[in-house]
Amino acid sequence: MEHKIIGNPDRGNVSFALAAGESVIVEAGSMSFMTAGMKVKPRLIGGLLTAVKRKLLGGESLFLSEYSTATAGAIAIAPAFPGTVLCKVLRGAGDGLLLAAGSFLACGPGVTLTTEYGGGRSWFSGTGPFILRATGSGPVFFNTYGAVIERDAQGALTVDTGHLVAWEPTLDYRIRGMGSVKKTLFSGEGLVMAFTGSGRIFLQTRQLGGFVRWLAPFCQG
Amino acid sequence: MNHEILAGPSSSILEVTLAAGERIVSEAGAMAWMDGNVKTETTTRGGILAGLKRAVLSGETFFQNTYEADGGFARIAFAPGMSGDVVPWELRGDELLLQRGAYLASTEGIRCESKSEGLKGLFAQGLFVLRATGSGTMFFSGYGAIDTIDLDGGSTYTIDNGYVVAWEPSLSYRITRARKIRSFLFSDQILLSFSGRGRVWINSRSPQSLASWVHPFRRVTSKSSGNDVGGE
Amino acid sequence: MHIDLSAGGLFGRALVTLEPGEKFVSDAGAMFRASSNIDIDVTTRSRGKGGLLGGLGRILTGDTFFLSTYEVTDGRPGEVGLAPTHMGEVREVKVSPDEAWLCAGGSFLGATSTLALDTRFQGLRGLLGGESLSLLRVSGSGELLVSALGMLTSMEIDGELIVDTGHLVAFTEGLAYKIDRVGGGWINTWLSGEGFVMRFSGKGRIILQSHNPTRFGRQLGPLLPERQA
Numbered sequence: 100m101e102h103k104i105i106g107n108p109d110r111g112n113v114s115f116a117l118a119a120g121e122s123v124i125v126e127a128g129s130m131s132f133m134t135a136g137m138k139v140k141p142r143l144i145g146g147l148l149t150a151v152k153r154k155l156l157g158g159e160s161l162f163l164s165e166y167s168t169a170t171a172g173a174i175a176i177a178p179a180f181p182g183t184v185l186c187k188v189l190r191g192a193g194d195g196l197l198l199a200a201g202s203f204l205a206c207g208p209g210v211t212l213t214t215e216y217g218g219g220r221s222w223f224s225g226t227g228p229f230i231l232r233a234t235g236s237g238p239v240f241f242n243t244y245g246a247v248i249e250r251d252a253q254g255a256l257t258v259d260t261g262h263l264v265a266w267e268p269t270l271d272y273r274i275r276g277m278g279s280v281k282k283t284l285f286s287g288e289g290l291v292m293a294f295t296g297s298g299r300i301f302l303q304t305r306q307l308g309g310f311v312r313w314l315a316p317f318c319q320g
Numbered sequence: 321m322n323h324e325i326l327a328g329p330s331s332s333i334l335e336v337t338l339a340a341g342e343r344i345v346s347e348a349g350a351m352a353w354m355d356g357n358v359k360t361e362t363t364t365r366g367g368i369l370a371g372l373k374r375a376v377l378s379g380e381t382f383f384q385n386t387y388e389a390d391g392g393f394a395r396i397a398f399a400p401g402m403s404g405d406v407v408p409w410e411l412r413g414d415e416l417l418l419q420r421g422a423y424l425a426s427t428e429g430i431r432c433e434s435k436s437e438g439l440k441g442l443f444a445q446g447l448f449v450l451r452a453t454g455s456g457t458m459f460f461s462g463y464g465a466i467d468t469i470d471l472d473g474g475s476t477y478t479i480d481n482g483y484v485v486a487w488e489p490s491l492s493y494r495i496t497r498a499r500k501i502r503s504f505l506f507s508d509q510i511l512l513s514f515s516g517r518g519r520v521w522i523n524s525r526s527p528q529s530l531a532s533w534v535h536p537f538r539r540v541t542s543k544s545s546g547n548d549v550g551g552e
Numbered sequence: 553m554h555i556d557l558s559a560g561g562l563f564g565r566a567l568v569t570l571e572p573g574e575k576f577v578s579d580a581g582a583m584f585r586a587s588s589n590i591d592i593d594v595t596t597r598s599r600g601k602g603g604l605l606g607g608l609g610r611i612l613t614g615d616t617f618f619l620s621t622y623e624v625t626d627g628r629p630g631e632v633g634l635a636p637t638h639m640g641e642v643r644e645v646k647v648s649p650d651e652a653w654l655c656a657g658g659s660f661l662g663a664t665s666t667l668a669l670d671t672r673f674q675g676l677r678g679l680l681g682g683e684s685l686s687l688l689r690v691s692g693s694g695e696l697l698v699s700a701l702g703m704l705t706s707m708e709i710d711g712e713l714i715v716d717t718g719h720l721v722a723f724t725e726g727l728a729y730k731i732d733r734v735g736g737g738w739i740n741t742w743l744s745g746e747g748f749v750m751r752f753s754g755k756g757r758i759i760l761q762s763h764n765p766t767r768f769g770r771q772l773g774p775l776l777p778e779r780q781a
Contacts, residue, residue: 329561329563330561330562330563330639403562403639404563464563464635464639465559465561465562465563465565467559469585475587475588475589476588477585477586477587477588478585478586478587478588478590479584479585480583480584480585482584483584483585483635513588522584522585524559524563524565524584524635525563525635525636525637525638525639526584526635526637529581529637530637530638532637533637533638533765533769534769534772534773534776535779536769536773537769537770537772537773537774537776538773538774538776538777538778538779539773539774539778539779540778540779540780540781541778541779541780541781
């Protein structure tokens with residue numbers, strides 16, 4: 100499978116060229132255009148019951164679609180919001196990536212996805228308290244709302260959870276409010292994630308919560 | 321204090337580096353990430369717009385946070401809510417007028433207060449604009465890329481009110497409308513005619529347009545019980 | 553007349569310079585800036601026999617939409633700036649008399665007044681289940697301005713291509729198309745999250761947008777305050 104990401108940093112989208120028998124797993128609803136002859140199958144992370152549990156706990160159902168083709172084919176996909184599309188190739192063994200669930204876009208069939216509950220006080224941009232763990236081997240495609248800033252965290256970095264996209268499993272994190280209850284309420288900041296250790300963190304320059312808060316006053320009726 | 325605007329122009333984010341004891345003021349909710357030890361404080365500078373239903377619902381209450389580097393250097397990133405650019409502007413004892421939603425951050429020597437525009441101009445977020453005075457650096461943002469129009473006192477220029485981000489007080493404006501409207505249903509465009517000598521910053525997307533467009537996608541209130549029918 | 557599209561990127565916008573006697577048309581409400589000598593004439597276009605069917609100013613629902621016509625009033629050149637609703641690019645399409653274009657309603661930004669805009673064009677062959685696709689037929693000789701959510705990509709089709717309807721911006725009339733569901737079967741469609749697709753075949757040109765406004769709206773809408781019915 101070959102892939103090509105175009106449109107970064109603010110209109111990122113990706114297209115795949117599949118050889119006969121190959122497949123790619125994508126976020127449901129993300130297909131833009133494709134050649135004739137592609138087949139699609141629904142996939143859920145962890146099975147139906149886990150998906151329902153996630154929905155009840157306020158997260159996304161994370162429906163996925165697996166596109167495959169008997170002959171060569173191509174498919175282009177995009178995230179719901181314009182931003183940057185990134186790719187990290189996992190190389191099995193201890194390699195992995197942790198993602199705010201809404202950031203996941205696509206992956207190769209050799210990647211395993213599991214969800215973890217981030218804890219009652221965590222809330223990621225538009226997707227609720229779930230973290231996606233990607234392991235195995237192959238490419239993982241994820242997207243940001245807005246542009247991406249990559250930081251190699253050395254020591255403490257405090258991040259508003261809405262701006263967090265993905266991070267390497269070598270980092271430790273702790274979720275907290277911004278101090279006293281009053282501060283959290285009026286500061287407007289959601290919750291923050293305090294990272295320690297070392298590893299790479301992917302941050303986005305915009306977040307859905309902020310966009311909604313900005314647009315809400317203009318919504319009438 | 322040093323500042324850098326990263327990832328411009330569509331998704332610009334402001335990053336400031338503070339030495340120990342230095343402070344920056346920002347719109348509440350704009351902090352994206354920070355490095356180092358930082359003390360924060362929330363204040364309601366600029367006055368609470370009480371008694372206005374919209375103000376309470378929309379968060380027109382102008383809350384600002386003050387961040388101080390505590391005992392060492394700190395680096396803090398501030399993001400506006402909407403996609404678009406961030407513009408730094410130096411004030412040297414003079415004044416700048418801004419759309420209420422355009423304010424992102426400022427250094428301590430700058431004072432921002434809400435100013436009622438009354439019927440003069442119906443700006444994007446109701447009748448209130450911000451008046452920034454003092455000395456220091458001001459950071460403002462707008463939805464979309466931000467262009468500047470410099471008026472030289474000769475001809476006037478027309479701008480849709482939803483697209484005005486900031487302007488120098490030397491400019492004046494009045495409401496104007498499309499001359500021939502053969503459809504009485506079309507009433508949502510309010511145009512401002514700017515005159516005088518000075519600069520106006522305009523953005524390139526309208527939140528009212530987006531709000532109008534997204535209207536059918538919003539959930540409908542259930543009238544009977546007042547509860548939300550149908551979850552996510 | 554000169555159309556300046558140099559301000560590109562995610563917030564594409566057009567700055568149209570008009571000489572005396574020239575006219576330009578746009579989706580009403582697209583105008584965000586203009587020199588003081590521009591006259592704006594707003595009219596309604598409705599499908600069918602005329603009459604005002606209502607509608608929110610900038611939404612091309614296929615039934616009614618508002619158009620503004622611009623021209624200069626004082627014998628000097630003037631300029632009009634046009635901005636779309638969505639974050640995305642703006643592109644100019646040269647329309648020639650030998651080939652009409654079909655433009656998705658929500659992607660129409662503006663056109664030279666020499667082009668005929670036909671809102672009565674149906675083009676909804678094989679439609680199932682209530683989702684509507686509004687198309688505008690653009691014919692004659694002139695320039696058409698289209699806009700996108702995200703990036704605009706032009707492609708030549710010679711054979712077959714399947715396009716999610718939400719990504720369609722415009723295509724030449726010579727292309728054959730059929731509206732269909734992806735994956736076959738309603739359960740599969742629901743689970744796959746895909747809506748309708750258009751199966752294009754033949755030879756022609758197509759312009760697509762990288763992101764899907766319907767999908768964007770469905771994610772954003774439920775997070776905003778509730779509304780009255």
